[in-house]
Amino acid sequence: MEPLFALLIGVLVGTGVFLLLSRTIIRVVLGLAFIAYGVNLAILTVAGLRPDAPPLLTLKGPYVDPLPQALVLTAIVIGFATTALLLTVALRAYQVAGHDDVEAFGDSLARDPDSPDGLHADASHLGPDEPTEAPTSTRRAPRRPA
Amino acid sequence: MGLMTAAVALPFLMAALCAALAGRLGRATGVLAALAFVPALLLASRTGGETLSETTRWVPDLGLNLVFRGDGFSLMFAVLIGVIGTLASLYSVTYLSDRERFGRFYPYLLAFGGSMLGLVLSDNLAALFAFWEMTSVTSFLLIGLWHTRSSARDGAVKAFLISALGGVALLAAVAMLGLAGGSAQLSQLDLDAVRASPLFVPALLLTVLAAATKSAQLPFHLWLPTAMEAPTPVSAFLHSATMVKAGVLLVAKFGLIFSVSPLWSGLLVPLGLATMVWGAWLALRQNDLKALLAYSTVSQLGLLVSLYGVADAEGRFAATTHLLNHAAFKAALFFVVGIIDHETGTRDVRRLSGLRRALPVTFVVAVLAALSMAGLPPLGGFLSKELFYETMWHQGPLFLAVAVAGGALTFAYSARLLRVFTGELSAPKVPHEAGAGLTVPAALLAGAALLMGLWPALTETLTRTAQEALAFASYGGHIRWWHGVTPALLGTLVTWALGAALVWQAPAAQRLQERLTPRWNANLSYVLILTLLNTLASRVTARTQGLALPDQLRLSLGASALIGGYAVWQAPQVLPRLGTVPLEALPVAALLVAGAVGVALSRNRLTAVVLTGLTGFGSAVSFLLMRAPDLALTQLLVETVTVILFLLVFRFLPGVRDLPRTRGRLGLDLLLSAAAAAGATLLVMASLRFLAPPISPYYLLNSYKEGGGKNVVNVILVDFRGFDTLGEITVVAVVALAVGALVRLGRPGQAPPEVDAEQLAAPAPRRKP
Numbered sequence: 001m002e003p004l005f006a007l008l009i010g011v012l013v014g015t016g017v018f019l020l021l022s023r024t025i026i027r028v029v030l031g032l033a034f035i036a037y038g039v040n041l042a043i044l045t046v047a048g049l050r051p052d053a054p055p056l057l058t059l060k061g062p063y064v065d066p067l068p069q070a071l072v073l074t075a076i077v078i079g080f081a082t083t084a085l086l087l088t089v090a091l092r093a094y095q096v097a098g099h100d101d102v103e104a105f106g107d108s109l110a111r112d113p114d115s116p117d118g119l120h121a122d123a124s125h126l127g128p129d130e131p132t133e134a135p136t137s138t139r140r141a142p143r144r145p146a
Numbered sequence: 147m148g149l150m151t152a153a154v155a156l157p158f159l160m161a162a163l164c165a166a167l168a169g170r171l172g173r174a175t176g177v178l179a180a181l182a183f184v185p186a187l188l189l190a191s192r193t194g195g196e197t198l199s200e201t202t203r204w205v206p207d208l209g210l211n212l213v214f215r216g217d218g219f220s221l222m223f224a225v226l227i228g229v230i231g232t233l234a235s236l237y238s239v240t241y242l243s244d245r246e247r248f249g250r251f252y253p254y255l256l257a258f259g260g261s262m263l264g265l266v267l268s269d270n271l272a273a274l275f276a277f278w279e280m281t282s283v284t285s286f287l288l289i290g291l292w293h294t295r296s297s298a299r300d301g302a303v304k305a306f307l308i309s310a311l312g313g314v315a316l317l318a319a320v321a322m323l324g325l326a327g328g329s330a331q332l333s334q335l336d337l338d339a340v341r342a343s344p345l346f347v348p349a350l351l352l353t354v355l356a357a358a359t360k361s362a363q364l365p366f367h368l369w370l371p372t373a374m375e376a377p378t379p380v381s382a383f384l385h386s387a388t389m390v391k392a393g394v395l396l397v398a399k400f401g402l403i404f405s406v407s408p409l410w411s412g413l414l415v416p417l418g419l420a421t422m423v424w425g426a427w428l429a430l431r432q433n434d435l436k437a438l439l440a441y442s443t444v445s446q447l448g449l450l451v452s453l454y455g456v457a458d459a460e461g462r463f464a465a466t467t468h469l470l471n472h473a474a475f476k477a478a479l480f481f482v483v484g485i486i487d488h489e490t491g492t493r494d495v496r497r498l499s500g501l502r503r504a505l506p507v508t509f510v511v512a513v514l515a516a517l518s519m520a521g522l523p524p525l526g527g528f529l530s531k532e533l534f535y536e537t538m539w540h541q542g543p544l545f546l547a548v549a550v551a552g553g554a555l556t557f558a559y560s561a562r563l564l565r566v567f568t569g570e571l572s573a574p575k576v577p578h579e580a581g582a583g584l585t586v587p588a589a590l591l592a593g594a595a596l597l598m599g600l601w602p603a604l605t606e607t608l609t610r611t612a613q614e615a616l617a618f619a620s621y622g623g624h625i626r627w628w629h630g631v632t633p634a635l636l637g638t639l640v641t642w643a644l645g646a647a648l649v650w651q652a653p654a655a656q657r658l659q660e661r662l663t664p665r666w667n668a669n670l671s672y673v674l675i676l677t678l679l680n681t682l683a684s685r686v687t688a689r690t691q692g693l694a695l696p697d698q699l700r701l702s703l704g705a706s707a708l709i710g711g712y713a714v715w716q717a718p719q720v721l722p723r724l725g726t727v728p729l730e731a732l733p734v735a736a737l738l739v740a741g742a743v744g745v746a747l748s749r750n751r752l753t754a755v756v757l758t759g760l761t762g763f764g765s766a767v768s769f770l771l772m773r774a775p776d777l778a779l780t781q782l783l784v785e786t787v788t789v790i791l792f793l794l795v796f797r798f799l800p801g802v803r804d805l806p807r808t809r810g811r812l813g814l815d816l817l818l819s820a821a822a823a824a825g826a827t828l829l830v831m832a833s834l835r836f837l838a839p840p841i842s843p844y845y846l847l848n849s850y851k852e853g854g855g856k857n858v859v860n861v862i863l864v865d866f867r868g869f870d871t872l873g874e875i876t877v878v879a880v881v882a883l884a885v886g887a888l889v890r891l892g893r894p895g896q897a898p899p900e901v902d903a904e905q906l907a908a909p910a911p912r913r914k915p
Contacts, residue, residue: 001727005768006830008738012761014823015742017703021696021815023805026751026792028695030758033788034742037765038826044772046833047840051728054773057849057856064773066849066858067842072769072777073863074874080784081881087795088885094799101805103694 005045012038025090025100029083036079040072148200149192150214150267153185153224157231157260161253168249176239179252183235186228186263193221193611199269215269215333217615219466222608223266223395226470227388230477231259233587234383240583241379241484251291255380258284262388266395269331271320278316278360281389282309288384289376301372304672308369312359316396319352323403332399341406350404353396354413361393361447363421368668371440378484381436386443386476391469394447397454398462398616405457414455415541419548421448426555430562430648431659435483435493438559439476442519445556446472449534449549456537459621464533466616467609467625471518471526474595478515479563481588482508486566488584489577495562500571504578507585509567514592518599520560521553521641526598526605528638529625535634536623543633550637550644557645558655602626700814707821714828734771737764751799755792759785776859 012034019031047068053059055066094100160182168175192198198216205211216224235255242251261280268274283306290302326343327335340346357363362370373385384390397414404410425445432438450472453465485508486501487493502509518525531553538545579585598605602625613619629635648655690701741761748754762785769777807815845858845866853861863871 001731002834003831004727004731004735006827008735008768009830010823010825010827011739011742013826014819015746017822018746018815018819021699021703021807021811021818023696023807024751026799027754030745030754033758034745034761037738037761040777041765041768042826042830044769044774044777045830048834049772052773054775055846055858056775057846057858061846063846063858065840065842066845066862067840069774069777069859070862070867072774073780073859074870076777076780076784077874078877080788081878083788084791085881085884087791088888091795091798092888092891100799103696105694 001049002045005041005049009038009042009045012041023101023103025093025102028102029086029090032086033079033083036075036082040075040079043068043072043075148198148214149185149188150198150200150216150224151202151212153189153228154214154260154264154267156185157182157256157263161256161260164252164256165249168247168252171248173239173242173244173246173248175248175252176235176242179256180232180235182256183228183231183259186224186259187232189216189221189228190225192216193218193225197614210272210330211270212273213269213331214264214267215331216267218610219398219612219615220266222466222470222611223391224263226473227259227262227266230383230387230473231255233477233481233590234379237382237481237484237584237587238377238379240581241488242377251288251377254284254287254291255383258288258384258389262392265392269333271324271330271332274332275313275317275320278356278392279310279313281384281392282306282313282360285309285373285384285389288380289373291376291380295375297372298375301369301375305369305373307676308359308366312356312366312393315352315359316356319349319356322349322352335403337403340403346404346407347409350407350409353400353404354410354417357393357396357414357451358417359393360396361390361451362444363393363417363448363451364424365668365671367421367425367441367444368672370444371437374436374440378436378480378487381440382477382480382484386439386480387473390443390447391450391473394450394454394465394469397451398465401454401457401462402617411455411457414457415452415545418448418450418452418455419538419545419552421445422452422552423448423548423555426552426559427659429559430555430655432559433495435486435495435563435566436480438495438563439479439483442556442559443476445552446476446519449552453534453537456541459618460533460540460623461537462616462618463609463613463621463623464530464537466612466618467533467605468527468530470605470608471530471595471598474591474598475515475518475525475527478511478588478591478595479519481584481591482512482515485580485584485588486577489580490573490575492574495566498566498573499569500567501573501577502567504571504573504576505567505580507579507589511585511588511592512564512567514596515588516560516564518592518595520557520645521638523627524596524599526595528599529602529605529627531641532629532634532638533623533625535637536629536632539633539637546633546637550641553637553641554644554648557641558648558652561645561649562652696811700811700818703818703822707818707825710825711821714825717832728771731771734764734767737761737767740764751796755789755796758792759789762788774859776857 016031016034016036016038019027019034022028022031047065050064052062052064055063055069090100093105097105160179164175164179167178171178197218198214198221200214200216202212235252238251238255242248258281261277261284264277265274265281268277286302286306289305290298292298293302322343322345323332323335323340324330326345326349327337327340329335340349359366370385370390374381376385401410422445425441425443425448429438429441429445432441446468450465450469453461453468455461483493485505486498489505490498490501492498514525518527521527521531535546535549535553538549598608606625609625613621691698693701738761741757741759741764744757744760745754748757762781766778766781766785769775769781806812845862849858849861850856853865855861855865
C-alpha cells in the first residue's frame, strides 16, 4: 500500500506547488494547505502501513506505531493555525493593496543599482598619489590639537 | 605560560584593561599600554640562544595548536615590535588630543601589537593566518579611528579590502603548504614533499600575492598612503615599522621553502625594485610630509622584498640589516612629522621652512634619521645600502643600475623632507619645541640609527641573531665602513651625485615630474573596480532577490529541484513492491486525487475551497485506513472549521477573478510541480527503509503504566511529550493574537469586523485521554 500512498503524496505536493505559484492570494494559501496534507500523509506512510490494530490498548495487539500519529496530530493543529494566519494576512494584504494579485503587490526589494548606498569609495577624494593644487583639501587638513 | 605566549597574550589582556580604565585614566592609559610590551622586550634576553618553542593545545585533532617558535629572526622581530610599540604608546600620551577616545585608541593599538607578535612568533600555519588577518582588522580600526572623516573611512576600507585579498591568498597558500608538507607547523613541513608537490607553484604565487598586498608592493601600494589617515603614532608603529613588514616577513620565512624555484626570485626581485623606484619617485612629488614618508615606506619595503627575494645568504643578511635600520629611522621620521604637525598645525612642505631654530631637538633627530634614510655615513642606512648595492651587483649590472636610481630618488626626497628646517622661519603658527614626551621617543630611535652606523659590529651582531633562522650562517661577509673600491662603492658615489643633482635642480625635477604624471593610476583603477563590483552586486541582487512572490518561489523551487534532483540521481533507488492494496484504499485515493485535480483546474474560488475540503476529508479517511482514528477525527473537525473560515474571509475579498499565468510561466510551473511531485514520491519511497529500530514500543509498553491512559497517541501528546503540546498551544495562541491584531488593523477605531478573532483562535478540538 505504501507505493500507492507515495504516489498520492506526490500528487498532493505537486498540486500544492502548482497552487503556490499562482497569482491569486487565496490559491497560494490553498497551495500550502495541500502541501500540508501531503506531508501529514507522508509522515504516516514512511512509518510503514501495516494492517495492525490502532494504538488503543483496549484492543488486541499488535499495534501500529503511535509516534507518527502523535506527530501528525500536532502537525494538523499547527497547519490549521498557519492557514488561519495566512488567510488573515491575505485579507489584510488585499485591504492594503486593493487587489489580490501577489505579483502586483509591489513588495519588490529590487533597488536601483545606481542609487548611492554610502559604500562607494569617494572617487573625488584624491589620494596622495594624485597631485593636488590646493594644500587645503580635506586630505591635507592638519589635525589641530586641542 | 612561557615568555613568548605571555608576550602575545598580555597585549590582548591589557587591551581589555585599557578599555575599562580609559575613562578614569585619560591619556595616562598610554603608560599602562606601554607595559603590555614588557614581555616582548624581555624576549631580547633569549636571542642568540637556542630556538624556543611553546605550545598551547587548542584543537589538537584538527592540528590547531598555538605553537610559538622563537628562532633568532622571529625573536629579533618580536623585540623590534616591542620597542616600537612601547615608544609609540608613550609618544601618543603627549601627542593625542584631549578629546581623543583613549578607550578605543589604546585597545586597538594593543590588540594590533598582540596580533603582530603572534604573527611573527607563530609556527602553526593556521594561527599564522589568523594573526595575519587580525593585524588587518586592527589596522582597519586604527586607520578609521577618526571615523567622522570620510577620507579616514575610505582609507580604512581600502586598506582592509586589499589586505583581505592578500589574506585569502595566504589562507589558500598555507592550506596548500600544510597539505603538501604533511604538517600544520611551518618548521616541520617536509620540504622535499612540498617542492615535489603539484601545489608548489600555486602556493608560491599565492604567497607572493599575500606578501605584495600586505607590504604594499606594486600595484597594491595604493593603500599605504591613504592609511596615513591614522594618527601619527599608529603610522609609525603599523604602517612603517611593523605591520607592513609582515609581507617582508612572509617572504623571508617562506623563502626557505620556495627559493629553490627560479620563479620566486624572478618575481620578487623585479617587483621589489620596481616598487622601490616608483615609490621613491612618488615620494619626491609629495607636499604632505606624511604622504612623503608613506611613499618612502613603500619604496623601502620594495627594497626589502627585493633583497629577501634574492633568497641567498647575502641577500638575507643585507635585508635583515636594512630591516633594523629602516625601523629605526622611519619610525623616528614619523615621530618628527608628528611633532611638526603638532607644533605648527600643518604638514605641508610648502608652508613650512626654517624650523631648525624653533625645534632644535627635532631638527637634530630629523637630520640623523633622514641622513640614515638617504644612506649617508656615518648612519646605519649607509651600511645597509652598501650591502644592498653589493647584493644587486651580484644579480647583474642592470639590477644595480635600477637600485642606484632608486637610491638617488631616496636621497632627493630625504633632502626635500629636511627643507622644512632650512631657510627663513615660516609656519602657520609660531612653533615651540615639543615636550620630552614627543622628542625622547624620536631621539631614542634616531640615536639607534646613529649607533648602528657608528658601531658596525653591533649592527652585525643584531643581524646575526637572525642567521640560524634565515640560513645565512654560511655568509662570511661583515658590516664594515670600507670594503675597498667595489661596484657598490661606485654605486654609492653615483647615487650621491645623482641625488645631489636632483636636489640642486629641484624645480626642474618637479616640472619633469608633473609632465610625466600618468593619466592613469592605481587609485583610479581601485575606485573603478569597486564601483563595478558594487554595481554588479546591486544588479545581481535586483535580479535574484526581492522579486514578486511567484517568481521568487520559482527561483527557490528551481534551485531545490536541481539540488534534490542531483541527489536522487546519485542515490540508489529501491522501488518497493506495491504489496497488497486493500479495496477500500481505492475510493480514498480517488477522493484525494479528485480534490487535487479539481482545485488545480478550478476557476472559481468557491469551487476551489470546496474541492480542498474534499481532499481534506479524503485525508481524514486515509487516516482511518492507516489505523489512526484520533487523526481522522481531528482532521474532520479542522477541515470543517477551515472551510467555514475561508467562506468568512470570502465576504471581504473581491468577486470571482481569473488571473491566468503567461504561457511560459504555466509551462515552468507545471514542470516545477511535476518535479515536486516526483521528489515527494521518491523521498517517501526512499524513507521506507528503517535506519534504526523504532523507539515507539516504549510508549506502547508504558502508556498505561506511567501515563494512565489506554489511548497511546493521546498519552504521548499530553504526558510523554506534554511540553511539545504546550508549545503547540502557545503557537496557536500567538496566531490568535496575530489574527486579532491584523483584523483590528483593518478598521482602525472600529469594532472588529465579522471575522471573529475568537473564532479563529478556537483551540483545535482534541479528545482527552
